Amino acid sequence: MPVYFSEHEIVVPGQLLSDNGKRSGEGTYAHGGKIYAARIGFASIKDNKVVVTPFKAAYKPAPGDWVIGIVSDVKPNGFEIDLGRHLKGIIRIPDREEVISTGLNVGDVVYVRIKESGLSGVVIDKRSRIKRIESGILIQIHPAKIPRLIGRRGSMINLIKRLTGCEIIVGKNGFIVINGPSPEAEFAAIKAVKMIEEEAHTSGLTERVEKFLRELVGGAEALGP
Amino acid sequence: MSRPSRLIDENGKRVDGRRPDELRPIKMEVGVLDKSDGSAYVEFGGTKVIAAVFGPREAHPRHLALPDRAILNCRYHMTSFSVEERKPLGMTRREIELSKVIREALETVAFLEEFPRAAIDVYVEVVQADGGTRTAGLTAASLALADAGIPMADLIAAVAVGKVDGQLVLDLCDLEDKYGEADMPVAMAPRFNSIVMLQLNGRMTVEEFKKGLALAKKGIEVIYRLQREALKKKFSEISPEEV
Numbered sequence: 001m002p003v004y005f006s007e008h009e010i011v012v013p014g015q016l017l018s019d020n021g022k023r024s025g026e027g028t029y030a031h032g033g034k035i036y037a038a039r040i041g042f043a044s045i046k047d048n049k050v051v052v053t054p055f056k057a058a059y060k061p062a063p064g065d066w067v068i069g070i071v072s073d074v075k076p077n078g079f080e081i082d083l084g085r086h087l088k089g090i091i092r093i094p095d096r097e098e099v100i101s102t103g104l105n106v107g108d109v110v111y112v113r114i115k116e117s118g119l120s121g122v123v124i125d126k127r128s129r130i131k132r133i134e135s136g137i138l139i140q141i142h143p144a145k146i147p148r149l150i151g152r153r154g155s156m157i158n159l160i161k162r163l164t165g166c167e168i169i170v171g172k173n174g175f176i177v178i179n180g181p182s183p184e185a186e187f188a189a190i191k192a193v194k195m196i197e198e199e200a201h202t203s204g205l206t207e208r209v210e211k212f213l214r215e216l217v218g219g220a221e222a223l224g225p
Numbered sequence: 226m227s228r229p230s231r232l233i234d235e236n237g238k239r240v241d242g243r244r245p246d247e248l249r250p251i252k253m254e255v256g257v258l259d260k261s262d263g264s265a266y267v268e269f270g271g272t273k274v275i276a277a278v279f280g281p282r283e284a285h286p287r288h289l290a291l292p293d294r295a296i297l298n299c300r301y302h303m304t305s306f307s308v309e310e311r312k313p314l315g316m317t318r319r320e321i322e323l324s325k326v327i328r329e330a331l332e333t334v335a336f337l338e339e340f341p342r343a344a345i346d347v348y349v350e351v352v353q354a355d356g357g358t359r360t361a362g363l364t365a366a367s368l369a370l371a372d373a374g375i376p377m378a379d380l381i382a383a384v385a386v387g388k389v390d391g392q393l394v395l396d397l398c399d400l401e402d403k404y405g406e407a408d409m410p411v412a413m414a415p416r417f418n419s420i421v422m423l424q425l426n427g428r429m430t431v432e433e434f435k436k437g438l439a440l441a442k443k444g445i446e447v448i449y450r451l452q453r454e455a456l457k458k459k460f461s462e463i464s465p466e467e468v
Contacts, residue, residue, distance in 0.1 A: 010457050012380065012452075012453050013334075013379055014378060014379030014380055014414070014415075029376075029378065031378070036416065038376035038377060038378065039371075039374060039376050039377075040371055040374070040457075055374070056262070056263070056372070058262075058281050058374060060339070085282050085283070086280075086281055086282050119293060119341060144374070201460075
C-alpha cells in the first residue's frame with residue numbers, strides 16, 4: 001500500500017495519507033478513493049489499515065469498555081448513568097421490582113461495562129454485574145491520558161498501587177476511584193495520577209513517579225493503618 | 226484615523242508599505258489556553274485574535290441537542306478595547322452575523338456526527354482589530370478545533386482581497402477596508418479547493434472578481450502552510466512511544 005507518511009510522523013487534519021481509500025482506519029477518513037487524516041496525531045499502519053493515534057480526543061464509548069459513572073436518574077425501567085461530559089449511559093431493567101431491588105440510588109458511583117453505543121445511546125451491560133463503589137475518592141482526568149496512566153501491561157498503575165497501598169479503579173472515560181488505607185496514601189496516589197496526566201507526553205515518567213512517591217510516602221509500609 | 230490622500234503610492238506600495246500581493250506578518254500559536262479543550266492565537270499584522278473550543282459537551286438548552294450529531298455554537302466577539310473608540314459590551318448585529326458565518330464555515334469541515342447529542346462551543350475573541358478579523362478568527366477557530374481533537378476533514382484558511390485605488394490587493398488592513406472600493410473575505414478548505422465562506426462588500430467587475438479569487442487562493446496556500454506548521458510545533462516534543 002503506497003503511503004505518504006513516514007512511520008510515527010505527526011499528521012494534521014486534511015493531510016493526504018494514502019491512495020488506497022479502502023484501508024481507512026481510526027482517526028482518518030476516505031474521500032475520492034484516498035485517505036486523509038481527520039485528527040492531529042501519529043500516523044501508522046495497524047492491521048493493514050491507516051490509523052491516526054490522536055494526541056487529544058474525547059472519550060468515545062466502545063462495547064466492552066469498563067467505565068465509572070454516577071447514577072443520575074432512577075426510572076421505572078432502569079437507571080441513567082452520568083459518564084462525564086455529554087455522555088449518559090442507560091441500564092435497562094424491564095421489571096420495576098428489580099429496579100428497586102438493586103438498591104442503587106441517585107449519586108451512587110458504579111463501575112460498569114458498556115454493551116453497545118450508537119444512536120440509541122450508551123447501553124450498559126447488565127450481565128457483567130453492575131458494581132457499586134462503596135467508598136473512595138472520585139477524580140477525573142483527560143480520557144486520552146488513561147493508557148499512559150495504566151502503562152505497559154499495567155506497569156504504571158501497579159507502581160502507584162504498590163507504593164501507596166491504595167486500591168485504584170480506572171474507568172476508560174477518565175473517572176478514577178482511589179481507595180486507600182489512610183488519607184495520606186490517597187493524597188499521594190492522587191498527586192501521582194495528576195502528575196501523570198500533566199506530564200503524559202514526557203519520557204522517563206515511570207522513574208519520576210516512583211521517585212516522587214517514594215519521597216512522599218516512603219513506601220507502603222510507612223502508611224499502614 | 227482619517228483617510229490618507231492615497232492608499233497606494235507612486236512606487237506601488239500600500240499604506241503600510243506592502244506590495245499589493247503581500248500578506249501582513251503572520252503569527253500563529255496553538256494551545257495558548259489551559260482551561261479550554263483547544264485554543265489558538267493568530268496575528269495578521271495589527272489584527273490579533275484568540276479562539277477557544279470547548280467540547281464535545283452537553284448541549285444547553287437540552288432541546289437543541291440533535292440525536293444524530295453535535296451542534297456547533299460559535300461566538301465571534303470584539304473586546305471593548307479592540308478598536309480605537311470603545312466598543313460597547315454585548316453582541317452587535319455585525320458580530321451576530323459573523324458568528325453565523327464562521328459557524329457555517331466550520332460545520333463544513335468538522336465531523337459532527339461523531340458526537341451525537343453533544344455541543345461544541347467555539348469562541349472567537351478579537352483582542353485587537355485592524356481589518357480582516359473574520360478571516361483571522363476563522364483561521365484561529367479551525368486551529369483551535371483541531372487542537373481540541375475534534376475530527377475534521379481539513380483546516381480552514383482565510384484571507385481577504387479587495388480593491389484599493391483601483392488595484393487588487395491581498396489581506397486588507399483597516400484603512401484599506403474603510404476607504405477602499407471593495408473588500409472580499411474568502412475562506413477555503415485548501416485540501417479540496419472548496420470555498421467555505423465568501424462575502425463581498427463594494428463593487429468589482431467579473432474580471433476583477435476572478436483575479437481577486439486567484440489572489441486569495443495564493444494567500445490561503447501560505448496561511449494553510451503556517452497553520453500546519455503551528456499545529457505540528459505544539460506537539461513536536463511528544464515521542465511516539467509515549468502515546
